[in-house]
Amino acid sequence: MGTKNKIAIVTGGSRGMGRDMVLNLAKKGSNIIFTYHSNKTAAHSLIAEVKALGQSAIALKLDVSNLSTFDTYVEQVKQHLEQEGVTNFDYLVNNAGTGMFQFFATTTESQFDEMLNVHFKGVFFLTQKLLPIMNDGGRIVNISTGLTRSTVPGVSAYACMKGAVEVLTKYLAKELGGRKITINTVAPGPIATDFGGGGNKNPEVQKSFVSITALGRVGVPEDVGATVAYLCSDEAGWITGQRIEISGGMAL
DSSP states (O other): OOOTTOEEEETTOSSHHHHHHHHHHHHTTOEEEEEESSOHHHHHHHHHHHHHTTOOEEEEEOOTTOGGGHHHHHHHHHHHHHHTTOSOEEEEEEOOOOOOOOOGGGOOHHHHHHHHIIIIIHHHHHHHHHGGGEEEEEEEEEEOOGGGTSOOTTOHHHHHHHHHHHHHHHHHHHHTGGGTOEEEEEEEOOBOSSGGGSGGGSHHHHHHHHTTBTTSSOBOTHHHHHHHHHHTSGGGTTOOSOEEEESSSBTO
């Protein structure tokens, strides 16, 4: 299964880590369908960058926490695939998400439900709805976090949902193995983006992370995208059900 003219779906692809995933997949020859939440300007800019790499791209608006919109989204994907002259896509990267800093003792039910819907229910049911139009031999990459292994106070609800995604990855690897679909988790450490309010860009926060990271710096989006693209390649065809942490050796 080569990557030329394959079609990749990336949720939350318009900025941050998702943007770099889109660009790396495009560099390897994939046409792109990516979602954005609200930043249409960033989405249009990324489409232009993908086209400059010689691949096609389309941006579809999607709130991954709103499961009632998934059927409409899947129909939009089907319509785009038809325009591309195909019926199925090849790669799914479940990247979209939001952060939340709230200590366990003060986390409200609505905050918990927000993390649940965005990071677990959204991933579970969007993947389920897209599977019928994914090619056999396809690839799924779920984005988790280093916080499922190394704990930092104040992110329990977020990290718990990502832990659930990591377990889901293993079950999907078993259940979809007959279709030769691989499913893996990528778990980034601290990445300097505007995610969760951009706390990882704070120099003092970065200093604390750097002190416990073997390679001595905070990650950047470019550290993640290439690994995601690799997991969607022929070379990674014997890797499934795995959690791959991209943290520069944090808290070893």
